[in-house]
Amino acid sequence: MDQSIINSYNEAKKLYASHGINVDEVLEKLSQIKVSLHCWQGDDVRGFLFKDKELSGGIAVTGSYPGRANTPNELRQDLEIALSLIPGKHKVNLHAIYADTTEKVDLDELEPRHFASWVDWAKEQGIGLDFNPTCFSHPKAADGFTLSHADDDIRNFWIKHCKASRKIAESFGRELGQTCVTNFWVPDGYKDTPVDRLAPRERLKNSLDEVFSEEINPQYNIDAVESKLFGIGSESYVVGSHEFYMGYGLTRGKAICLDAGHFHPTEVISNKLSSILMFSEQLLLHVSRPVRWDSDHVVTMDDELLEIARELVRGDLLPRTNIGLDFFDGSINHIAAWVIGTRNTIKALLRAMLEPVEELKKIELLGDYTTRLALVEEFKSYPFGAVWDYYCASQGTPVREQWLAEVKTYEQEVLSAR
Numbered sequence: 567m568d569q570s571i572i573n574s575y576n577e578a579k580k581l582y583a584s585h586g587i588n589v590d591e592v593l594e595k596l597s598q599i600k601v602s603l604h605c606w607q608g609d610d611v612r613g614f615l616f617k618d619k620e621l622s623g624g625i626a627v628t629g630s631y632p633g634r635a636n637t638p639n640e641l642r643q644d645l646e647i648a649l650s651l652i653p654g655k656h657k658v659n660l661h662a663i664y665a666d667t668t669e670k671v672d673l674d675e676l677e678p679r680h681f682a683s684w685v686d687w688a689k690e691q692g693i694g695l696d697f698n699p700t701c702f703s704h705p706k707a708a709d710g711f712t713l714s715h716a717d718d719d720i721r722n723f724w725i726k727h728c729k730a731s732r733k734i735a736e737s738f739g740r741e742l743g744q745t746c747v748t749n750f751w752v753p754d755g756y757k758d759t760p761v762d763r764l765a766p767r768e769r770l771k772n773s774l775d776e777v778f779s780e781e782i783n784p785q786y787n788i789d790a791v792e793s794k795l796f797g798i799g800s801e802s803y804v805v806g807s808h809e810f811y812m813g814y815g816l817t818r819g820k821a822i823c824l825d826a827g828h829f830h831p832t833e834v835i836s837n838k839l840s841s842i843l844m845f846s847e848q849l850l851l852h853v854s855r856p857v858r859w860d861s862d863h864v865v866t867m868d869d870e871l872l873e874i875a876r877e878l879v880r881g882d883l884l885p886r887t888n889i890g891l892d893f894f895d896g897s898i899n900h901i902a903a904w905v906i907g908t909r910n911t912i913k914a915l916l917r918a919m920l921e922p923v924e925e926l927k928k929i930e931l932l933g934d935y936t937t938r939l940a941l942v943e944e945f946k947s948y949p950f951g952a953v954w955d956y957y958c959a960s961q962g963t964p965v966r967e968q969w970l971a972e973v974k975t976y977e978q979e980v981l982s983a984r
């Protein structure tokens with residue numbers, strides 16, 4: 567390792583130690599945290615099962631940056647590059663449409679064998695897999711309703727798909743020795759004000775109860791449910807609202823998934839974590855960046871990311887929180903997007919861990935808000951960058967922006983030929 571990185575690290579350690587922070591211990595803790603990289607950033611949410619189907623469900627990818635993955639092998643190769651540039655050991659999050667098979671198989675017929683190549687790859691990489699049923703980009707979701715559809719046949723199709731997804735997830739957990747988190751998000755909703763808000767919610771509740779009727783060992787799979795305020799084409803009403811899934815998750819023992827882009831534009835998820843985890847065993851995060859709406863921009867080191875990280879660290883909520891990413895930007899290099907968003911997420915956690923939490927809590931209890939504000943602000947310019955550089959180097963990953971050169975070389979040698 568470069569001597570200047572070690573020197574800066576040692577200087578930073580002394581500063582943090584003066585506030586009782588053991589930086590070596592912090593880095594050991596940080597290395598245990600897994601972030602789940604969403605496969606769908608790699609190909610603009612296209613998947614491999616129905617290559618000709620347009621993205622639907624009220625989500626959108628903009629941009630046409632060349633080089634996106636077209637096959638499962640390309641996607642895995644791209645993920646390997648991204649993972650090699652991110653410190654720590656992480657997970658990969660698959661959607662059902664990323665099945666790797668030459669069979670003509672519909673969503674309700676998917677089985678673990680259609681994901682065998684992903685499991686083999688994950689074993690080779692020593693990483694875990696997470697999963698999602700894909701309740702969009704399919705003719706049976708064309709009118710914007712799936713699990714809450716009024717038509718029995720269509721609703722049953724989606725129930726079958728979600729049940730099949732849980733079996734696939736269970737196989738991931740069993741095969742890989744790491745619990746798979748399966749996230750259920752359905753786009754169902756109305757563009758305009760509905761007359762009946764209740765009936766679709768009753769149907770969604772009943773469908774989910776049917777989907778979850780089979781017990782699965784939580785060592786292999788845990789389920790999460792993701793709410794949303796609005797989508798494109800469901801601006802006035804989303805069946806699976808926050809209140810719906812708060813109630814559903816808490817009464818059914820399911821993890822609640824909070825996506826940073828799924829609330830009112832000024833509403834933040836950081837302020838929800840301590841409340842939800844007061845009553846729920848587990849939580850799933852979709853770390854994202856909404857720009858004016860659920861735009862799924864690449865995660866940057868903004869105030870909300872830092873606040874999410876602080877909440878997780880200060881409340882010791884990390885052991886019960888599954889951290890997933892959810893953004894898709896088609897206007898920049900697809901691998902760089904993963905690397906930027908994931909490195910920022912980990913770096914934000916590091917910054918939060920490098921704050922004098924116990925000292926600040928004591929000061930707050932004493933009512934000394936002057937010192938609280940002064941310290942929090944001063945810590946914003948403490949040398950966390952020196953610790954981050956050392957962490958990257960010690961994990962065998964590039965320091966600072968050195969990773970970009972590797973992405974550019976890969977772009978020239980591999981992506982430009984696609």
Ligand SMILES: C[C@H](O)[C@H](O)[C@@H](O)C(=O)CO
Pocket residue numbers: 606611625698751792794825852860892
């Ligand atoms: C592709 C994902 O499942 C999707 O982004 C979902 O998690 C979501 O956030 C929809 O807005």
Ligand SMILES: [Mn+2]
Pocket residue numbers: 792825852892
């Ligand atoms: Mn999401």
